[in-house]
Amino acid sequence: QSSVQAYGLIDVSAGQFQDAGAIKDKTVASGKMSTSYFGFKGSEDLGGGLKANFAIESFLRADSGSAGRFNGDTFWARNAYAGLSGSLGSVTAGRNTTSLFVSTLLFNAFGDSFGFSPSIRHYFTSGTVTGDTGWNNSISYSSPKLGGLSAQLQVAGNDGKTLGRRYGGNVLYFGGAFAGSFAFQKVKEGTTAGTTTWQLGGSYDAGFAKFFGQYGKVANDTTNVDYKLGEVGASVPVGASGKLLAEYGKLSVKGRKTVSLGYDYAFSKRTDGYVVYMNDKLPVVDAGNSFALGIRHKF
Amino acid sequence: QSSVQAYGLIDVSAGQFQDAGAIKDKTVASGKMSTSYFGFKGSEDLGGGLKANFAIESFLRADSGSAGRFNGDTFWARNAYAGLSGSLGSVTAGRNTTSLFVSTLLFNAFGDSFGFSPSIRHYFTSGTVTGDTGWNNSISYSSPKLGGLSAQLQVAGNDGKTLGRRYGGNVLYFGGAFAGSFAFQKVKEGTTAGTTTWQLGGSYDAGFAKFFGQYGKVANDTTNVDYKLGEVGASVPVGASGKLLAEYGKLSVKGRKTVSLGYDYAFSKRTDGYVVYMNDKLPVVDAGNSFALGIRHKF
Amino acid sequence: QSSVQAYGLIDVSAGQFQDAGAIKDKTVASGKMSTSYFGFKGSEDLGGGLKANFAIESFLRADSGSAGRFNGDTFWARNAYAGLSGSLGSVTAGRNTTSLFVSTLLFNAFGDSFGFSPSIRHYFTSGTVTGDTGWNNSISYSSPKLGGLSAQLQVAGNDGKTLGRRYGGNVLYFGGAFAGSFAFQKVKEGTTAGTTTWQLGGSYDAGFAKFFGQYGKVANDTTNVDYKLGEVGASVPVGASGKLLAEYGKLSVKGRKTVSLGYDYAFSKRTDGYVVYMNDKLPVVDAGNSFALGIRHKF
Numbered sequence: 001q002s003s004v005q006a007y008g009l010i011d012v013s014a015g016q017f018q019d020a021g022a023i024k025d026k027t028v029a030s031g032k033m034s035t036s037y038f039g040f041k042g043s044e045d046l047g048g049g050l051k052a053n054f055a056i057e058s059f060l061r062a063d064s065g066s067a068g069r070f071n072g073d074t075f076w077a078r079n080a081y082a083g084l085s086g087s088l089g090s091v092t093a094g095r096n097t098t099s100l101f102v103s104t105l106l107f108n109a110f111g112d113s114f115g116f117s118p119s120i121r122h123y124f125t126s127g128t129v130t131g132d133t134g135w136n137n138s139i140s141y142s143s144p145k146l147g148g149l150s151a152q153l154q155v156a157g158n159d160g161k162t163l164g165r166r167y168g169g170n171v172l173y174f175g176g177a178f179a180g181s182f183a184f185q186k187v188k189e190g191t192t193a194g195t196t197t198w199q200l201g202g203s204y205d206a207g208f209a210k211f212f213g214q215y216g217k218v219a220n221d222t223t224n225v226d227y228k229l230g231e232v233g234a235s236v237p238v239g240a241s242g243k244l245l246a247e248y249g250k251l252s253v254k255g256r257k258t259v260s261l262g263y264d265y266a267f268s269k270r271t272d273g274y275v276v277y278m279n280d281k282l283p284v285v286d287a288g289n290s291f292a293l294g295i296r297h298k299f
Numbered sequence: 300q301s302s303v304q305a306y307g308l309i310d311v312s313a314g315q316f317q318d319a320g321a322i323k324d325k326t327v328a329s330g331k332m333s334t335s336y337f338g339f340k341g342s343e344d345l346g347g348g349l350k351a352n353f354a355i356e357s358f359l360r361a362d363s364g365s366a367g368r369f370n371g372d373t374f375w376a377r378n379a380y381a382g383l384s385g386s387l388g389s390v391t392a393g394r395n396t397t398s399l400f401v402s403t404l405l406f407n408a409f410g411d412s413f414g415f416s417p418s419i420r421h422y423f424t425s426g427t428v429t430g431d432t433g434w435n436n437s438i439s440y441s442s443p444k445l446g447g448l449s450a451q452l453q454v455a456g457n458d459g460k461t462l463g464r465r466y467g468g469n470v471l472y473f474g475g476a477f478a479g480s481f482a483f484q485k486v487k488e489g490t491t492a493g494t495t496t497w498q499l500g501g502s503y504d505a506g507f508a509k510f511f512g513q514y515g516k517v518a519n520d521t522t523n524v525d526y527k528l529g530e531v532g533a534s535v536p537v538g539a540s541g542k543l544l545a546e547y548g549k550l551s552v553k554g555r556k557t558v559s560l561g562y563d564y565a566f567s568k569r570t571d572g573y574v575v576y577m578n579d580k581l582p583v584v585d586a587g588n589s590f591a592l593g594i595r596h597k598f
Numbered sequence: 599q600s601s602v603q604a605y606g607l608i609d610v611s612a613g614q615f616q617d618a619g620a621i622k623d624k625t626v627a628s629g630k631m632s633t634s635y636f637g638f639k640g641s642e643d644l645g646g647g648l649k650a651n652f653a654i655e656s657f658l659r660a661d662s663g664s665a666g667r668f669n670g671d672t673f674w675a676r677n678a679y680a681g682l683s684g685s686l687g688s689v690t691a692g693r694n695t696t697s698l699f700v701s702t703l704l705f706n707a708f709g710d711s712f713g714f715s716p717s718i719r720h721y722f723t724s725g726t727v728t729g730d731t732g733w734n735n736s737i738s739y740s741s742p743k744l745g746g747l748s749a750q751l752q753v754a755g756n757d758g759k760t761l762g763r764r765y766g767g768n769v770l771y772f773g774g775a776f777a778g779s780f781a782f783q784k785v786k787e788g789t790t791a792g793t794t795t796w797q798l799g800g801s802y803d804a805g806f807a808k809f810f811g812q813y814g815k816v817a818n819d820t821t822n823v824d825y826k827l828g829e830v831g832a833s834v835p836v837g838a839s840g841k842l843l844a845e846y847g848k849l850s851v852k853g854r855k856t857v858s859l860g861y862d863y864a865f866s867k868r869t870d871g872y873v874v875y876m877n878d879k880l881p882v883v884d885a886g887n888s889f890a891l892g893i894r895h896k897f
Contacts, residue, residue: 004305004598006602006638010652010680012691014737027755028691028735030678038638038654040305040337042598044569052570052596054309056337056359060654060674062692064734067673075366075374075673076359080329082309082596093311093327093594094361136363137327139313157326270642271650295691297650297680299602299640303604303897339604339636341897343868351869351895353608355636355658374665374673375658379628381608381895392610392626392893393660435662436626438612456625 006299008038010062013274013294017115020256021285030063032115033274033296037078046084053092054082069114077134089143096140099152099170100197101133103183106172107201108212109233109247110260115292116276118249118258119214119231123199126256128218128227130195131163131187138166148175154185164188168197177205183216193222199229209236212247228252241266245276255283270298305598307337309361312573312593316414319555320584329361331414332573332595334368336377345383352391353381368413376433388442395439398451398469399496400432402482405471406500407511408532408546409559414591415575417548417557418513418530422498425555427517427526429494430462430486437465447474453484463487467496476504482515492521498528508535511546527551540565544575554582569597604897606636608660611872611892615713618854619883628661630713631872631894635676644682651690652680667712675732687741694738697750697768698795699731701781704770705799706810707831707845708858713890714874716847716856717812717829721797724854726816726825728793729761729785736764746773752783762786766795775803781814791820797827807834810845826850839864843874853881868896 011034017025030036039057046052057078059069067075076095083092101112101124110117114125123129138156153169168185180202188194199216212233219226233247245262262276273295280288310333316324329335338356345351356377358368366374375394382391400411400423409416413424422428437455452468467484479501487493498515511532518525532546544561561575572594579587609632615623628634637655644650655676657667665673674693681690699710699722708715712723721727736754751767766783778800786792797814810831817824831845843860860874871893878886 004307006305006604008602008638008654010654010678010692012680014691028737030692040307040598044567044596044598046566046570050566052566052594054596054598056307056309056361060678062654062674062678062680065672065674065676065678065693065732074364076361076364078364080309080359080361080364082311082361082594084594093313094309094329095364134364139327267644267648267650268642271644295650295680295682297642297652299638299642299652303606305604339606339897343866343895343897345865345869349865351865351893353895353897355606355608355660373663375660375663377663379608379658379660379663381610381660381893383893392612393608393628394663433663438626 003044004040004042006038006040008036008057009034009296009298010036011294011296012036012062013115013292015290015292015294017290017292018280018288020258020280020282020288022288024289028063029115029292030061031059031069032292033110033113033276033294035069035078035112035114036060036062039078048086050084050086052082053085053090055079077132079134081140083140087144089141091139091141093139095134095136096138096154097134098131098185099140099154099168100129100183100185100199102152103170103172103181103199103201104214107179107181107203107214108231108249109210109235109245110262116260116262116278116290118233118247118260119229121258121280122229122231122249122251122256123197123216123218126251126254128195128220128229128251128254129185129187129197130192130220131159131166131185135159135166148173148179159190161190162192163190164194179203189222193220195220195222209234214249225253227254238263255281257281272296302343303339303341305337305339307335307356308333308595308597309335310593310595311335311361312414312591314575314589314591314593316589316591317579317587319557319579319581319587321587323588327362328414328591329359329363330368331591332409332412332575332593334377334411334413335359335361338377347385349383349385351381352384352389354378376431378433380439382439386443388440390438390440392438394433394435395437395453396433397430397484398439398453398467399428399482399484399498401451402469402471402480402498402500403513405478406480406502406513407530407548408534408544409561415559415561415577415589417532417546417559418528420557420579421528421530421548421550421555422496422515422517425550425553427494427519427528427550427553428484428486428496429491429519430458430465430484434458434465447472447478458489460489461491462489463493478502488521492519494519508533513548524552526553537562554580556580571595601642602638602640604636604638606634606655607632607894607896608634609892609894610634610660611713611890613874613888613890613892615888615890616878616886618878618880618886620886622887626661627713627890628659629657629667630890631708631711631874631892633667633676633710633712634658634660637676646684648682648684650680651683651688653677675730677732679738681738685742687739689737689739691737693732693734694736694752695732696729696783697738697752697766698727698781698783698797700750701768701770701779701797701799702812704777705779705801705812706829706847707833707843708860714858714860714876714888716831716845716858717827719856719878720827720829720847720849720854721795721814721816724849724852726793726818726827726849726852727783727785727795728790728818729757729764729783733757733764746771746777757788759788760790761788762792777801787820791818793818793820807832812847823851825852836861853879855879870894 081094231249380393530548679692
């Protein structure tokens, strides 16, 4: 009768973690390669190709046994929605992961890594894009795949007083060796600055290596400062289960330059181990140097 | 070995939500038709007809990815108990949903809807009944069903200093076209006012429509103000899967008058879609007008 | 595909709960015999005897529907880790239950009872040991069992500023009628006092009764006060499903003397009922007298 599935990911690592200009944190950490979470989801066949879908997903910090990505984060911050899907696509309402975040993680060598991905760092933790990687009070539409093409559109209501209304989306192409995306989002001014962001991303799998590139702009519509973000990377297979990872990114105006190098070993499709080095530079302050040995387990 | 079941409900809607005297909130909302939640429950056969039972259930707001019904709500606020059941009935201890709330939701056309049910609104969100719809530190006894009759009794200890000791219960009858209930509860004075509540409710299924009626009194034992609450409604089948819903309720002293009209379409036993209009009136202030389009998915 | 298991324990009781020098709390309580919790765990076979493992476990208070052991507790406070295991043992990283806590609960008649076990009370809720029963930012290694012997080693990073670095471990022996342990831990000074603890524990199953003994020392390295803790107890089978439980413990310097007597009846392997009396004495203040009737259900 019940079709609910429990799933998630626990990522723990030991090492030194240091952002540019920050202290060295030598510790056991959680979610550096992928943010740890657990959740429930389910799908019900309503007949005629129509399905009802839901998901509730909760970030957690395994290092301290805390819920959320930070103290004060909402419990179901990763996703919390219900909706319908069919031959015309999928609609979900509630809290939805943004299209911009999905495009960002798909086209860089370190994926969704808040610890080590230069792309994630420059778009989401450097004071550029305003608004979270998930939008409250939002409706998200995902098109069906046509050839290798699909698109996503999202609108969100005024998020209390912090953010104004928001809309965004992306177009994704996956076909053969090449894949690409264009993402766009506009966050209107609330008590937080409004921003307009676009991003082009692509990857090419040459067999001996998969290459990644991203270029984007974040325009702060409140301060009228424009940030330009460029990122390049590669993933190089080493044997049947290993990959060398490299990504470099540069964020204009802030002058942030971040490079990450890693080796990832897949114990299985669900479990991998990794070693990573990251150098994170900002003007004036000392560069940050991070290195970590970790394990990431999906369930 | 493990017999735990994960289950819940996600209800999301888009529309305008406005209580009498309040601003218009145009947004994507959670739990307006049924409060969204998830939980775990299980039952173990101990032999001789005896069973051990437990449930932990957590409200959530899918619109913002937050736990609880409101900021500061306890995590397992819907239910959190363990107990035994057998031929003599069921006893559970912990946090238990009150008999009054169960009787209220069973005998009005909009069920447990905190967004749209006049009954729920007048008993539980209009400053009449004191104490929550679930009682901390409580023991709940449910009788077996005899014919169509069953009864529930509940006692709860002093809830910190907010509420004094509490007791309550109901008698329920389900037989043929007619169903009815009598519910009673007494909440003793703490720092919150003490209240004594009774409620009569009934429904009659005439085939072409099911009719609902409730009449009750909430006596505030601290201020000596008595509130009288009357509610009538109907649910009219439209085709194989549709229902028109209507409910009107009046709350004395406060002078609150609320009417709700809706159409509910069952995609399946677990998933329905709805459109609802509600008009909520209080003296002096502007009336509230709400309308919503939503989906409710049980899992 | 997904191998996640949901599990936990709900313990509820009704009675009078009174610590030495404290008021009588007559209520329905949660987790007095075993702290209530729920969690998820899973294990993936990676081949060659290697496994990936994870667990996230959350305490809860069924009496009030609250998450955690107390207001402000982290959500996944019981355990939150991922790791690998194989023929050389098991390593987990994240938040790990301490070896000292495990040794303490294994060698006293009331197990992990924060409500009734004199041992748990004297080590963990009497202001002796500093640091929690689970350590944040920790790595835990558990050896394979050699004969009846196994060992555990744990290290933890600086826990913010509250605690300094920590390490500890135990050696456990289980063989025939006799079992024993030696546990050790050092918590370095942070804003909380540093402490060094060792503990010897043992049990002997004479058939008609199982006897328990513990002796340990907690040296407060900040105040230079040494606490000595001695505990003795027994568990006496009564019929096929019953057990009489008795435990006495004495904590030096504080002058705390606690005795607990109980009867536990196993409805099944997963569900038991209990009655317990506890007398808890401290110098000068009134003794505390607790008695409770409860049910404990594992799922």
